[in-house]
Amino acid sequence: MPGSGGEFRFQRDERLKKGSEIKMVFSKGKRTGCQGAKLFALENGLARNRVCFTLSRGFACAVRRNRAKRLGREAYRLLSPGLRRGYDLVFLALPEDAETGLERRMGQMRRLFAKSGLAR
Numbered sequence: 001m002p003g004s005g006g007e008f009r010f011q012r013d014e015r016l017k018k019g020s021e022i023k024m025v026f027s028k029g030k031r032t033g034c035q036g037a038k039l040f041a042l043e044n045g046l047a048r049n050r051v052c053f054t055l056s057r058g059f060a061c062a063v064r065r066n067r068a069k070r071l072g073r074e075a076y077r078l079l080s081p082g083l084r085r086g087y088d089l090v091f092l093a094l095p096e097d098a099e100t101g102l103e104r105r106m107g108q109m110r111r112l113f114a115k116s117g118l119a120r
Contacts, residue, residue, distance in 0.1 A: 010073050014080075016052040016088050025052075025090045032116040036100065039112040040090040051076055051089040059095045068093045068100070075105040083118050 016022060029042035044050060053072040059065050072091050091109070093100075100108075113119040 010077055014048065014050055016050040016090065021050075021088060022052050022054075022090060025088045029088070029090070030116060032112050034108055034111045034115070036094050036096055036104075037108045037112060038092040038094070039109075039116055040092070041116050041118060042088045043086055044088045046086055048085055049080065049083060049087050049089055051091065053091050053093070055093050056095060059093065064099075071100065071102050071105045072109075074102060075109050079106060079109055079113065082120050083113060084120055087118060089118075 016025070025040045025042045029040035032039045032041070053069045053076075055065055055068060059068065072093060076091070091112075110119070
């Protein structure tokens with residue numbers, strides 16, 4: 001639909017959904033961390049990245065959990081054009097970071113992508 005913003009959406013094929021695949025990224029993926037967040041990355045052999053946003057245990061109330069995931073998806077969407085392709089990514093937000101905003105989340109992701117070698 002023209003004007004619906006569909007070209008800017010977080011596409012279905014960019015989502016990492018299967019529990020077994022997420023567990024594999026956690027167990028075999030390269031781990032990178034910064035204050036308030038961690039990134040797990042594993043090559044997937046595809047021409048695109050797939051990503052999952054998750055929270056550690058004890059992460060505030062439902063409203064803050066949902067906001068944290070929304071901010072993570074938006075930050076990834078804005079930063080994804082500058083990333084190398086072919087990885088499964090799991091972004092883990094930590095409880096001490098429950099009150100973060102979009103700019104801080106983007107800063108965290110930039111640091112994580114740079115440290116992990118995913119930034120172009």
